[in-house]
Amino acid sequence: GENVEQHPSTLSVQEGDSAVIKCTYSDSASNYFPWYKQELGKRPQLIIDIRSNVGEKKDQRIAVTLNKTAKHFSLHITETQPEDSAVYFCAASIYQAGTALIFGKGTTLSVSS
Amino acid sequence: KAGVTQTPRYLIKTRGQQVTLSCSPISGHRSVSWYQQTPGQGLQFLFEYFSETQRNKGNFPGRFSGRQFSNSRSEMNVSTLELGDSALYLCASSLESDHGYTFGSGTRLTVV
Numbered sequence: 455g456e457n458v459e460q461h462p463s464t465l466s467v468q469e470g471d472s473a474v475i476k477c478t479y480s481d482s483a484s485n486y487f488p489w490y491k492q493e494l495g496k497r498p499q500l501i502i503d504i505r506s507n508v509g510e511k512k513d514q515r516i517a518v519t520l521n522k523t524a525k526h527f528s529l530h531i532t533e534t535q536p537e538d539s540a541v542y543f544c545a546a547s548i549y550q551a552g553t554a555l556i557f558g559k560g561t562t563l564s565v566s567s
Numbered sequence: 568k569a570g571v572t573q574t575p576r577y578l579i580k581t582r583g584q585q586v587t588l589s590c591s592p593i594s595g596h597r598s599v600s601w602y603q604q605t606p607g608q609g610l611q612f613l614f615e616y617f618s619e620t621q622r623n624k625g626n627f628p629g630r631f632s633g634r635q636f637s638n639s640r641s642e643m644n645v646s647t648l649e650l651g652d653s654a655l656y657l658c659a660s661s662l663e664s665d666h667g668y669t670f671g672s673g674t675r676l677t678v679v
Contacts, residue, residue: 497657
């Protein structure tokens with residue numbers, strides 16, 4: 455089955471710096487890659503997603519890149535702010551008859567001001 | 568519009584008991600998935616339902632089961648509870664299986 459590795463497990467940056475979180479997946483059939491942000495005690499929230507027919511997607515300060523050949527995808531956050539501090543999860547799935555999101559272990563991002 | 572609603576928010580059960588958790592998806596969403604979240608294992612997929620049919624199942628023992636009703640509401644049941652079942656159980660819904668999933672706030676289950 456699918457396996458998703460996520461690195462780093464913790465990331466500390468200064469406000470205004472950029473943050474990059476990387477994930478690799480094992481199943482070349484995966485075609486949907488969402489990113490979720492989970493603040494302490496709250497639900498995971500979808501922040502951006504990308505499908506396998508797209509190499510890059512951007513939404514304001516957040517961007518995701520996908521390299522299908524290498525089977526890895528990355529989350530880029532620019533101009534980080536303290537409110538970006540949270541746990542970020544990547545996931546991969548194969549849409550066939552139904553979707554099972556397979557998550558990475560998460561990255562705890564701390565942005566200090 | 569109302570989000571994904573999970574009830575109850577907290578549960579304390581004794582080993583050997585069974586428990587039923589409920590999830591009401593966003594209106595119009597027909598795909599409902601369940602996940603178990605623990606500090607050690609992270610977010611793990613349990614199962615996914617679409618139009619009352621289970622279409623995917625994760626690698627969990629048969630003690631974990633679920634169902635979906637005609638109004639898309641879903642329940643999951645855990646029988647013969649073990650201490651290791653203590654976790655946050657999250658439900659997520661989507662319009663279709665290939666759209667982004669919206670998570671509920673979860674049910675925190677503690678088994679003592």
